[in-house]
Each structure stands twice: as structure tokens, then as C-alpha cells.
Amino acid sequence: MPLMRARTRSPIRRRRAGSNAIALSDVARAAGVSTASVSRALNTPELVSENVRAAVQAAVTRLGYIRHSAARALASRRSMTIGAVVPTIAYSIFSAGVEAIERRLEEAGYALLIATSDYSLERELRQVRILLERGVDGVILVGRYHRPELARMLQERAIPYVCQGAYEAEGPHPCVGFDNHAAMASMAEYLLGLGHRRIAMLAGISADNDRVIDRIAGARAPLNRAGLDFVPGGLVESRYDVAEARLAMKRLLALRPRPTALLCVNDVLALGALFEARAEGVAVPAELSITGFDDFDFARNVEPPITTLRVPAPEMGRGAAEQLLQRLMGQSPPQATLLPTTIIARGTTGPAPAG
Amino acid sequence: MPLMRARTRSPIRRRRAGSNAIALSDVARAAGVSTASVSRALNTPELVSENVRAAVQAAVTRLGYIRHSAARALASRRSMTIGAVVPTIAYSIFSAGVEAIERRLEEAGYALLIATSDYSLERELRQVRILLERGVDGVILVGRYHRPELARMLQERAIPYVCQGAYEAEGPHPCVGFDNHAAMASMAEYLLGLGHRRIAMLAGISADNDRVIDRIAGARAPLNRAGLDFVPGGLVESRYDVAEARLAMKRLLALRPRPTALLCVNDVLALGALFEARAEGVAVPAELSITGFDDFDFARNVEPPITTLRVPAPEMGRGAAEQLLQRLMGQSPPQATLLPTTIIARGTTGPAPAG
DNA sequence: GTTCTGGATGTAAGCGCTTTCAGTAACCGC
């Protein structure tokens, strides 16, 4: 029989072990009010009198009180943090998006926990599990493809989420982004309009990556409509790295007859292609037109400046954060938001060479 | 007198309001053991019997239990998260560092909360406050300069921290990085060795930024030793952006007589300088040598490839994380760790033009 | 005066874990 042990505890409560942090109860004592009032003064100041508010404010400043968000999270059942899983942040499209997300969330008092998937859906799923463990109130993902367990896990726990960087009107996931298929299709049409018929494509690694897959399909669509396809051997994948892109480009330049135009899945690849073409003495755009995607800083500054497509990275980040915040507040924003892209014609594209 | 109110609470405990999450007590019930045993089976499996471990493991999988880290943090007084404040992540040196930090922390079971300071020490301080509120167990910062209140706040709460990306043997802060002064000095010496005497510098914004200040001073030191200085009007600051760098470069190119060599604080600026020089018809390196800093991906791929200085970004990130983890485990790693840099001589530098 | 309001405040019950402490059982050496 478990009987009440006579615990001889010192009546003086020991300062939080291992830390000399000030707790809310200290503030309450200092301000001469209850802990409830302190909590209210801090979180819902409109519910307390001017006196209490001022006393609490003064005590907080005097003691240097800092709230303990784990305790808040436990008691209020909201952690005020959002999790984001991106392929990598070492790639400016994503880091720009993440910065935009962070900024918007900060305004709303949320913190952002960032995890990277390394372009692996498996790893993405694991990272979401970890974020859930961390008690995030919402999740932001990249792209349309995700492990089915992922959405299930999120829905089971009623955690709102948004996918960013892709668009799917009828898709299963809420999203804020642009239509990768349509964007790349417009670029292919642009090349066709310039008279190009022998077209190749330098793509990213398509495994697990809907954006790449959509862009490849998008490029193909208008070609097929014109009774064409990529030149044989003219679809090559490469990691997003200038050196690797140059290697891939080597293979493309060895094709005979040579393509007269090259669609790249992004500007890093286009840059590598451009460098390699120049190194091989292939004139751009006289002999070969090259297009990029993303409109990176350097795209407009290299010689010749790269024809590319502007992608609304910060807008997507902000939009995704916005949509998530709305869901968190119980509203129902549109399931899918489509953002525009624009072709920016510059110096790496020109009419197809005669013959 | 507060008397015991007869609370008519339903004996059936309501499932966690607003969420149907499984709690540790559910696992305990399912496994037929106490919550203490479940906690031990999960955190210190070596302390429980094989039977308990297996039963708990089975229950966890069956129920899809996910730990509640806010509750863990509250009870254990450790949040298992680290905070990092970097100027921006939209700049590959920092994003590479952050990725390395994240990777190392993940191995150790820590999550990373990232905040950006936008190169403002004031904002850095605010961000650290927020991180503290979030209960981070440690903090990673960038650089040597910080608001004095920052270290005070951290020390008061006994939160370990490390500064990354700079090195200061006798400095007040623990750090892992390289010597910006020495690195840039070696670059200046390299130019002097090539016979350059009229040298200019394209720097970043030096306000609040010790790395830029150290690099400027580092460049100046060997010049002064040789009885020289930057050419008059030859020290210009620019944000890290190719377009702005080109604008700044315009002013440098207008100097008469023109400098024969230009030290850039990083590769983005060097790239802008190179583009602008080419646009103005200034031959690189025949008429003008240009050096970068950081060894970005594109530096070796442009034409001519940029002479630069390799900076150990991932190593610094990993090292900073490592050092922090050691402190967290009660060890005392060296206060300052110096990492090496290397000059990588490429095509943008050559002997000073005669006359 | 009495009864209602309703705003401001306090009380105390958790939130879901970890961890201390006590208890139990099995085992050891003598």
C-alpha cells in the first residue's frame, strides 16, 4: 500500500535547478499580482487593468524576465513554431523563399524550424516526423510530390500545411506556386518561335522531383505538338552545380548534328552550359541558344546575359506563410494559389542558324 | 477560505483537447508498464529490461506515438535545440555553414532554429532574445562583433555559444574560424609580389561587420609595410550583389591613373567587378588584376576564372556545432579554433602592366 | 435597499513529460 511519505521539503523553493532564470511566478510576486494576471498582461493585455499591466511591465523589465516557450507550448497546446522542409538552403531560390517565410512568420510571432530533405522524399518524411515531435503548429513543404504517409500524419494531427514552389489546381495538397509545366512550355514555344527545331534539354535530377519532371514534360509538350521531340540523346540530367553542368554539356555538344537550342532547368545549369559552350568555341547565341530558369542575380550579368524565366520566390514564400497563418487562425484560404512567371529574353537566345 | 469545490469531472479523461495525439501515458497503458519505464525505454534503453524495451517499442509503433518535445523540455530542462543567428542565408557561404551545422546537430539529436540578423548587431541581439525565449540550449553566432548585452544575457543563463567565421585568439568569445586579417593580407602580398603598386579595394558594407573591417585592415597592412596604401578613392563599399558591385566598380574604373589591381572582399563583388571591367573594355588580367574571396562555385568557371581564397565554410559550421556540443556535454574545448585558408591563383591575376 | 450585470482578478488544475526516491526481487558470498 503506497502511503503518503512524509516529504521533508524545504519550504523555500529552490531556484530552478541548473539555471537561475526568472519565472513568471517571480514576476507575479514582484508585481504583487497573481500568475494568471501576469500571463494575461503579457498575452492578452486588453483583459487587464492599466495598473496591473504597468506593474507587470515594470517587473518584467526589472527582472529581465524571458518567457519559457516550452511551458507555454505545453499549457496552451500551441508551440508558435512552423516547420519547413526544403531540399537545400544552399540554393538561392530556396533560401530566398525561406527568408521570405521567416520574415512573414516573425511578424506573426511564429518561429521557423528549417529542415532539409536533400531532394529525397524519404528524408522529407523523416524530417516532418521530427518537426511534429518538435510540436510545430504548421508545416511548409516544397513541391507536389510527397510520401503519402506524410499528408496522413499531418491530417491525423490536424496540422495545417502548404506546399510551395509548384501549382496544381486539383491536387491533393494546398499550394502556393507557379505552373512549372506551363512555364517551361512557354520557354520551349519561345524557342520554336525563333525557328529552332533541334532542341536539347539540360535537366536536374528528376527522381523524386516534380518540378524537374513537370519542366521536362512542359518543354516536350509544344515540341510534340509541332511534331518534334528533343534531339536523340538530347535530354541529360545533372546536379545543380556549374562543374557538373559543364560535364553534362560536354555530352550535349558532342551530339551530331548539334542541337541549335538548349533548355536548361535552371540558371546554374544554364551558366555551366554557357561556360562550356564558350570553352568549346561554340558561339552563343549564333550557333546555340541557351535558356535558363529562375533569373538568378548573375544571369543578367554574364556575357552574354542569360535568357531566363523569372520565378516569384519571395512571393511564394510569403504567400505560403500567409496561407498557413490563415489556416492557423481557422480561416479557409484558397486551396491553390497561382503566381505568375515571366520570360526574360536576353542575350543567350537568337534565331536558329540557317541550314 | 478557499474550500475544496466539488468538481464534477468526467472520470473518462478527455483526449488531448484539439488534438488526438497519443501521449506517453497511452503507451504505458498499452505496454502494461509505468510511464517512468516508457520514458526510460525511450531515452535510456540500457536501464530497462529487454522485456520492457520490447513491449514499449511495440506499443510505440502500434500507436504511432510521437514524443512531445515541449513537455520533454519542460521536465528535463533541455530543449535539444540550438539557435543560430546568421546575417542572411541567401548567401552561399552562410547557407553552406548552416547546412553543415544542421547536419552535425542532427546527428546528435539537436534541432536548429535559424534566425537572420541582416548584418545588423541590433537585430542579432533581438534574435538571440527570441531564441532564448524559445529555450535553445546553445547559440551559434557569426563574427567577432556583438552587442555586449548579448554575451551577458547568454552567460547569465549559462547558455554556451560559439562564434563562427572569424578568429580571435585572445578574444572574449569562443570561436571557430579563420583569420580574416591574415587571409586578406596574404592576398595583398600576392598582388605586391606580382609587382602591383596601384591597388584598390572593393569591400562590403563595413558597418557592424568585423569580417569586412578585418579584411580591409588586412589588405592595408602589407601595403603600408611597403610604404603604400590604396590608391586615393580606391576603397569602395558595396552590398553583396552583382549589380551593385558593377556600379561601385564603375567608380573605381574612372580613377586616373587607374589601379592595376583590385582586391574584392568576396567573389560576388569580384564577379561584378570582372563583368564591369569587361563591359568597359578593360582587359583582365592584362590591364587589371582582380581577386575574390570565398571560392564560390562560379569563380572557377567564369572566363577568366577568378583568383580567390578558399574559405572553410562547411568545416567552420561543423566545427562550431562540434564545439557547442562538447560544451553542452560539460567538456571544455579550446576557446578558439583556427582553420586554414588557401589562395587559389587563377586567371584574373597577372603581373602588373609595365609603366 | 436589492438584484443584476460585467469587468478584473485570483485559484488551482492540468499540459505530457522526466526524474527522484523507494520498493521489490533476484542474486551473491559466507
Place this chain on the structure above:
DNA sequence: GCGGTTACTGAAAGCGCTTACATCCAGAAC
């Protein structure tokens, strides 16, 4: 057989907050 380990296990006390509920007290309405 006995004291002393050793190896597990469970009960329960918090961790520092939020919040449902009770209370109190003016002032309004009657």
C-alpha cells in the same frame, strides 16, 4: 539462512506556464 548487493520498476512530484472557473466589487437597473 542472512545481510548486502545489484538490477529493475513504479509512484508521484514537479517543470513553468495557460485557462476554466469562481470570486469580488462596482455600478446600473429597479
